[in-house]
Amino acid sequence: MQVREVMTPQVTTVRPDAPLVDIARIMREEDIGSVPVTDNEQLLGMVTDRDIVVRALVEGHDGIERTAADVMSPDVHCCNSGDDVDAVLRDMGAQQVRRLPVVDEGKRLVGIVSLGDLSREAKPKDAGKSLKDISQPTGH
Numbered sequence: 001m002q003v004r005e006v007m008t009p010q011v012t013t014v015r016p017d018a019p020l021v022d023i024a025r026i027m028r029e030e031d032i033g034s035v036p037v038t039d040n041e042q043l044l045g046m047v048t049d050r051d052i053v054v055r056a057l058v059e060g061h062d063g064i065e066r067t068a069a070d071v072m073s074p075d076v077h078c079c080n081s082g083d084d085v086d087a088v089l090r091d092m093g094a095q096q097v098r099r100l101p102v103v104d105e106g107k108r109l110v111g112i113v114s115l116g117d118l119s120r121e122a123k124p125k126d127a128g129k130s131l132k133d134i135s136q137p138t139g140h
Helices: 020-030 049-057 085-095 115-119 124-135
Strands: 034-039 042-048 099-103 109-114
Touching (some): 020 034, 020 049, 034 109, 042 049, 085 115
Antiparallel strands (some): 099 109
16 A cells, blocks of 8 residues: 555645744644645645744744744655555654655655554554654654
8 A cells, every 4th residue: 555545635834934823823723733844835844843842932932933944844754655654654663753744756745644544554563563663762
């Protein structure tokens, strides 16, 4: 089975100049913990709820003045829509991530896939191992 069969194709995105307050509002309204940052469908990075707290608020910055570009993680691990579900699940475990943007060959965002999406279709053994790997503290 391929990622395109289980991914969510409709993804809310923000531009790099989006204020953090607006991004936090999107996260609350959609009950999500991360938002892709795009420009003309090109994936530039991701902003997570943790990014907002650690890179903006804890450092004493005002969430009103900061933007997605100020706090986003620019080096985003991605997968392609044609990738094998089991391989992506193992990769997520190794990378310790719960969600991956799905991009095409031109690095245009075409969807997002979560651990839950993949685990419903993967072998139970692979799903369990990936969840265990993702849940491990960094460095263990």
